[in-house]
Amino acid sequence: MAKAGALPGDKTSRRKFLSGAAVAGAAIIAAPSVVEAQGPVRMRWQSTWPSKDIFHEFAIDFAKKVNDMTGGDLNIEVLPxxxxxxxxxLLDAVSGGTLDGGHGVLAYHYGKQTALALWGSGPGFAMDANMLLAWHKYGGGRELLAKLYESIGANVVSFPYGPMPTQPLGWFKKPVAKAEDLNGLKFRTVGISIDVFTGLGAAVNALPGGEIVAALDRGLLDAAEFNNASSDRVLGFPDVSKICMLQSYHQNAEQFEILFNKTKYDALPEKMKAIITNAVEAASQDMHWKAIDRYSKDYSEMQTQDDVKFYKTPEAVLKRQLEVYDEVVAKKAAENPIFREVLDSQIAFARRATQWEQDTVVGRRLVFDHYFGPDGASKKI
Known part of the structure; x- marks a missing residue:
C-alpha cells in the first residue's frame, strides 16, 4: 500500500526526473565549452584617421567598449x-568584406551619394550635432540612412554616434574679414562643404585628414579646415599656420560613423547586436565628454605655447555661408529625390526641436562673463 500523500508510480517518475535533470545539467556544463571551442568572433577594422589623431583614439575607445562588454566574445582590432x-x-572596403568594419564620417562618402553628407555637413538647420543624432534615432533618420545605403548597394550597417562641436572655418595665412577673402583660395574641405566653399569662390581640394598639413606646407593648399583643437594640433596645423578662424556653419552638426559589414553583422547573435547598439550610445557620450576635456586643453595650449591667434568668423561670412548652402541643397534636392526626403525630414524635426531649445535653454554667455570675463576675473566665492 502506498504511503499517505504518495501516488502510484512516484518512484518511477522521480527516477525519470532525476535522470532528465542530470542530462540537462550536463548540457548546461558543456555549453560554455562549445563557445570556447568556437572561439571569439574577431573583426578587423580600419579608421579613416592617422594613428596619432584623437579621432583614431575615439575609434579604439569604441572597440574596447565592445570587447569589454562582450567579455571578449567579440574582439575588434582597429587599424589606422x-x-x-x-x-x-573605407565604405567600399567594408561593404565588400575586405574589412569587417570601420570608423569615419558620412561626409567621406559624398561621392557615392550626396544625401549622405546631410548627416553633419552643413548648418544643421540650427541643430547641434547632438540634436541631429536625436533626429537620427527618433525622427526618422535611421530608416532614411538604411534606405540610402540600400540605394547605392552598400552592404553595410551604420551607427552614427559621437556629436562633434562646431568646427572652425579653418586655418589661413591671414584673418578672414569678409566672404570675398575666400575667393580664389586653394582650400580643403569635404562633403556638401565642397559645393559651399566652391560657391564662395574657393578652389576646393577634398583631402583626408592625414594629408592636409603636408599639402599646406608644400603650397598645394592656401587654407584648410579639419575639425578641432586636439586633432589640428597633433596633425601639425600650428607648424604651417598661426591663424585659425573659429565658428562656421559648414560643419556645425557633424558626428562620427561606426560601420559594420552587413553580412558579418547579421551573423552575430542577437545578444551581441544588443551589446553593440548600447556600446555605440555609451561611446557616443564618452566621446563627447573626452572631447570637452581634451579640446579645451589643446585650445588653451595652442595660444600659450604655439603662438596661434584665434579669431571669430565675421557674421557677414556666416550669413553668406547660409545663402550659398541654401542654393546648393535646393539644387541637390531637385536632382535627387532621396536627398529631398532627408532634407524635409531634418527640417521638420529641427523646426520643432530648435524652437523648444531656443525657448527653454538659457544663454550661458552672461554666466561666463560674470565669473571669467574682465569684470569677473577677480571674483572670489
Missing part, C-alpha cells in the same frame, strides 16, 4: 587610415 585602404576607400 591607410593600413588596408585609403581613408576615402
Amino acid at each position: 587610415a591607410g593600413a588596408v585602404v585609403p581613408a576615402f576607400g
Whole structure:
C-alpha cells in the first residue's frame, strides 16, 4: 500500500526526473565549452584617421567598449587610415568584406551619394550635432540612412554616434574679414562643404585628414579646415599656420560613423547586436565628454605655447555661408529625390526641436562673463 500523500508510480517518475535533470545539467556544463571551442568572433577594422589623431583614439575607445562588454566574445582590432585602404576607400572596403568594419564620417562618402553628407555637413538647420543624432534615432533618420545605403548597394550597417562641436572655418595665412577673402583660395574641405566653399569662390581640394598639413606646407593648399583643437594640433596645423578662424556653419552638426559589414553583422547573435547598439550610445557620450576635456586643453595650449591667434568668423561670412548652402541643397534636392526626403525630414524635426531649445535653454554667455570675463576675473566665492 502506498504511503499517505504518495501516488502510484512516484518512484518511477522521480527516477525519470532525476535522470532528465542530470542530462540537462550536463548540457548546461558543456555549453560554455562549445563557445570556447568556437572561439571569439574577431573583426578587423580600419579608421579613416592617422594613428596619432584623437579621432583614431575615439575609434579604439569604441572597440574596447565592445570587447569589454562582450567579455571578449567579440574582439575588434582597429587599424589606422591607410593600413588596408585609403581613408576615402573605407565604405567600399567594408561593404565588400575586405574589412569587417570601420570608423569615419558620412561626409567621406559624398561621392557615392550626396544625401549622405546631410548627416553633419552643413548648418544643421540650427541643430547641434547632438540634436541631429536625436533626429537620427527618433525622427526618422535611421530608416532614411538604411534606405540610402540600400540605394547605392552598400552592404553595410551604420551607427552614427559621437556629436562633434562646431568646427572652425579653418586655418589661413591671414584673418578672414569678409566672404570675398575666400575667393580664389586653394582650400580643403569635404562633403556638401565642397559645393559651399566652391560657391564662395574657393578652389576646393577634398583631402583626408592625414594629408592636409603636408599639402599646406608644400603650397598645394592656401587654407584648410579639419575639425578641432586636439586633432589640428597633433596633425601639425600650428607648424604651417598661426591663424585659425573659429565658428562656421559648414560643419556645425557633424558626428562620427561606426560601420559594420552587413553580412558579418547579421551573423552575430542577437545578444551581441544588443551589446553593440548600447556600446555605440555609451561611446557616443564618452566621446563627447573626452572631447570637452581634451579640446579645451589643446585650445588653451595652442595660444600659450604655439603662438596661434584665434579669431571669430565675421557674421557677414556666416550669413553668406547660409545663402550659398541654401542654393546648393535646393539644387541637390531637385536632382535627387532621396536627398529631398532627408532634407524635409531634418527640417521638420529641427523646426520643432530648435524652437523648444531656443525657448527653454538659457544663454550661458552672461554666466561666463560674470565669473571669467574682465569684470569677473577677480571674483572670489
